[in-house]
Amino acid sequence: xxxxxxxxxxxDPRLTGRLAFLPRLPTKPxxxxxxxxxxxxxxxxxxxxxxxxxxxRLPTPLVVLFHGGGGHAEKILPMLEDHxxxxxxxxxxxxxxxxxxxxxxxxxxxxxxxxxxALAEVADRFLIDPGHLAFAGxxxxxxxxxxxxxxxxxxxxxxxxxxxxxxxxxxxxxxxKIFLSHGTRDEQIGIDRSARTHARLLRGAGYDLTxxxxxxxxxxxxxxxAQAVDFFLGDFFA
Numbered sequence: 001x002x003x004x005x006x007x008x009x010x011x012d013p014r015l016t017g018r019l020a021f022l023p024r025l026p027t028k029p030x031x032x033x034x035x036x037x038x039x040x041x042x043x044x045x046x047x048x049x050x051x052x053x054x055x056x057r058l059p060t061p062l063v064v065l066f067h068g069g070g071g072h073a074e075k076i077l078p079m080l081e082d083h084x085x086x087x088x089x090x091x092x093x094x095x096x097x098x099x100x101x102x103x104x105x106x107x108x109x110x111x112x113x114x115x116x117x118a119l120a121e122v123a124d125r126f127l128i129d130p131g132h133l134a135f136a137g138x139x140x141x142x143x144x145x146x147x148x149x150x151x152x153x154x155x156x157x158x159x160x161x162x163x164x165x166x167x168x169x170x171x172x173x174x175x176x177k178i179f180l181s182h183g184t185r186d187e188q189i190g191i192d193r194s195a196r197t198h199a200r201l202l203r204g205a206g207y208d209l210t211x212x213x214x215x216x217x218x219x220x221x222x223x224x225x226a227q228a229v230d231f232f233l234g235d236f237f238a
Contacts, residue, residue: 016151016170017103017112017147017148017152017169017170017171018151018152018171018173019112019115019116019119019148019152019155020116021115021116021120021123021155022123022155023123023127023128023129023130023133024123024124025127026056026123026124026125026126026127027124028124028125029125030050030056030125030126031048031050031125032050033051033052033054034049034050035047035048035049035077036048036049038118038121038122040114040117040118040121041114044072044095044096044097046092046093046094046095046117046118046121047073047074047077047092047095048091048092048093048122049077049081049084049090049091049092049093050090050126051084051085051086051087051088051089051090052085053088054088054090054126056125056126056127058127059127059128059129059130059132060088060089060090060126060127060128060129061088061089061090061128061129061132061133061134061232061233061236062089062090062091062092062122062126062128062132062133063080063084063089063090063091063092063134063135063136063160063232064092064093064094064119064133064134064135064136064145065077065079065080065091065092065093065136065141066093066094066101066135066136066137066140066141066142066144066145067093067095067096067137067138067140067141068100068137068138068139068140068141068142069099069100069104069139069140070099070100071140071141072095073093073094073095076093076137076138076141077091077093079136079138079220079225080136080225080229083225083226083229087229087233089132089232090122090126092118092119092122094111094114094115094118096111097114100140101140101141101143101144103143103144103147103148103168104144111144112148115148129236130155130157131236132157132232132233132236133155133156133157133158134156134157134158134159134160135148135156135159135160136159136160136161136162136228137160137161137162137164138219138220139162139163139164139189139218140165142161142162142163142164142165143161143164143165143166143167143168145159145160145161145164146159146161146164146167146178146180146198147166147167147168147169149176149178150167150169150172150173150176151169151170151171151172151173152173152174153172153174153175153176154173154174155173155174156174156176157176157177158176158177158178158179158231158232159176159177159178159179160179160228160231160232161178161179161180162182162220162221162224162225162228163181163182163183163186163188163189163194163195163218163219163220164180164182164189164194164195164198165189165194166194167201172205175206175207175208176207177207177208177209177210177231178202178207178208178209178210179210179212179227179228179231179232180195180198180199180202180209180210180211180212181195181211181212181213181214181220181221181224181228182194182196182212182213182214183214183215183216183217183219184213184214184215184216185215185217186216186217187217187218188217188218189218195211195213199211212224212227
């Protein structure tokens with residue numbers, strides 16, 4: 001019996017991880033400095049950190065920070081929150097619907113949809129600089145940032161990855177700059193089968209890659225994170 005599915009029909013871009021979000025002019029009042037749940041979801045809402053002295057009318061850098069497996073926004077925010085406050089960029093921490101990101105479990109689905117809504121809400125309140133919009137993350141969050149960032153590289157300018165285990169990309173777009181780091185003593189995700197392989201593939205594909213190995217376990221390294229922030233903001237104040 002025929003299934004009624006046309007095998008020649010193009011794949012729904014949402015299933016490949018493509019985002020609908022595009023930066024635009026704000027239509028709502030900006031949020032004051034501090035941490036804010038965006039009020040979009042009843043559980044595991046997205047959290048936005050707004051530093052002091054942000055002018056919502058001027059282009060502002062944004063980092064979207066993805067937590068690791070079994071994590072949550074409050075657990076991952078310390079990775080970059082002090083940098084956001086001192087360097088003046090917005091920091092958005094979405095949260096997976098389930099213990100880890102949908103792409104890790106079965107493929108792009110509700111987490112991509114929730115991310116689209118969170119990005120739209122931030123763009124409604126602040127003028128996002130499209131030249132400084134980064135996806136960042138550690139562990140499963142690093143894998144998600146790398147995969148979704150490469151898929152949406154025409155929207156994401158930078159990708160900051162710590163200790164990622166895999167990358168899953170069905171379509172590539174744009175040419176984001178990538179900062180990839182991994183601890184050489186990582187016993188949870190061995191560096192040979194992850195970061196070193198990813199670095200080789202990314203360089204072979206022609207991406208602008210900064211690759212850093214550090215002496216450490218499966219944890220982000222504060223000094224390397226500071227390097228990543230410089231990588232992200234290096235030309236913003238030039």
